[in-house]
Amino acid sequence: xxxxxxxxxxxxxxxxxxxxxxxxxxxxxxxxxxxxxxxxxxxxxxxxxxxxxxxxxxxxxxxxxxxxxxxxxxxxxxxxxxxxxxxxxxxxxxxxxxxxxxxxxxxxxxxxxxxxxxxxxxxxxxxxxxxxxxxxxxxxxxxxxxxxxxxxxxxxxxxxxxxxxxxxxxxxxxxxxxxxxxxxxxxxxxxxxxxxxxxxxxxxxxxxxxxxxxxxxxxxxxxxxxxxxxxxxxxxxxxxxxxxxxxxxxxxxxxxxxxxxxxxxxxxxxxxxxxxxxxxxxxxxxxxxxxxxxxxxxxxxxxxx
DNA sequence: TCGCAGGTAGAAC
DNA sequence: GTTCTACCTGCG
Numbered sequence: 001x002x003x004x005x006x007x008x009x010x011x012x013x014x015x016x017x018x019x020x021x022x023x024x025x026x027x028x029x030x031x032x033x034x035x036x037x038x039x040x041x042x043x044x045x046x047x048x049x050x051x052x053x054x055x056x057x058x059x060x061x062x063x064x065x066x067x068x069x070x071x072x073x074x075x076x077x078x079x080x081x082x083x084x085x086x087x088x089x090x091x092x093x094x095x096x097x098x099x100x101x102x103x104x105x106x107x108x109x110x111x112x113x114x115x116x117x118x119x120x121x122x123x124x125x126x127x128x129x130x131x132x133x134x135x136x137x138x139x140x141x142x143x144x145x146x147x148x149x150x151x152x153x154x155x156x157x158x159x160x161x162x163x164x165x166x167x168x169x170x171x172x173x174x175x176x177x178x179x180x181x182x183x184x185x186x187x188x189x190x191x192x193x194x195x196x197x198x199x200x201x202x203x204x205x206x207x208x209x210x211x212x213x214x215x216x217x218x219x220x221x222x223x224x225x226x227x228x229x230x231x232x233x234x235x236x237x238x239x240x241x242x243x244x245x246x247x248x249x250x251x252x253x254x255x256x257x258x259x260x261x262x263x264x265x266x267x268x269x270x271x272x273x274x275x276x277x278x279x280x281x282x283x284x285x286x287x288x289x290x291x292x293x294x295x296x297x298x299x300x301x302x303x304x305x
Numbered sequence: 306t307c308g309c310a311g312g313t314a315g316a317a318c
Numbered sequence: 319g320t321t322c323t324a325c326c327t328g329c330g
């Protein structure tokens with residue numbers, strides 16, 4: 001089956017969006033297991049011309065399968081219209097050429113997105129994606145060779161580190177402890193992950209975020225341990241499809257300051273305000289394109305100096 | 306070997 | 319309200 005809406009799958013899946021780590025790659029095919037209406041479904045997707053082609057294995061209808069992929073790869077977003085918008089602005093007009101077909105890679109599991117995003121803070125893409133893979137493999141349900149992300153009530157029970165595991169289990173030698181969060185390379189974020197799991201198990205229902213206004217959703221998600229403004233905006237954009245979010249970190253700050261303020265140093269909170277005010281409903285996509293444009297055009301190396 | 310990079314929490318101003 | 323520092327790990 002094919003969805004006739006242009007996309008660059010490689011770029012989209014590997015662009016480091018904190019919704020989830022890249023899907024499993026076998027040759028030209030990307031695969032993953034996704035819960036659709038409570039039913040585990042294995043999707044295979046691949047690039048076919050400029051479109052996404054797919055098949056799936058699971059007890060759902062063709063329409064459900066198609067709708068699920070349209071959501072995850074944001075295939076209903078009008079990219080052509082967005083490119084028109086970019087081209088109307090001098091500062092942005094180079095970007096579409098460098099990132100053609102890049103779309104949001106939205107999280108099918110908002111809890112996975114929250115934990116991924118917490119792991120991504122003060123971290124490299126390589127390290128946080130490995131951490132999320134490890135968490136899935138250790139504590140997630142397995143379907144064929146693919147792993148779901150664990151539910152919050154299950155992640156809640158996981159040991160924080162070697163010491164806690166050693167003291168609470170029958171393992172004789174602390175060297176043999178591997179069944180804990182720090183073993184996934186999450187570092188000091190381990191307690192945040194546990195506290196967040198507690199929060200979503202006991203008092204906060206993540207699915208309510210979908211129906212909130214952006215401002216209210218931002219305030220709510222800021223209360224999660226390990227979540228500050230940058231991570232909150234990543235969660236809202238990549239996990240809940242709030243396209244008015246403008247996640248601002250040091251890189252976006254450098255790029256915005258270069259493009260709009262003649263290189264003058266602007267604080268990250270000001271960059272966030274600037275981006276949201278200036279780009280409105282396009283803020284999220286502009287942020288996504290800015291980052292990859294800077295990466296691919298060599299601008300990033302230039303700005304680092 | 307060690308310095309550096311990267312957001313958040315919590316404390317200090 | 320804004321600014322400072324510690325936090326963990328992989329990389330160069």
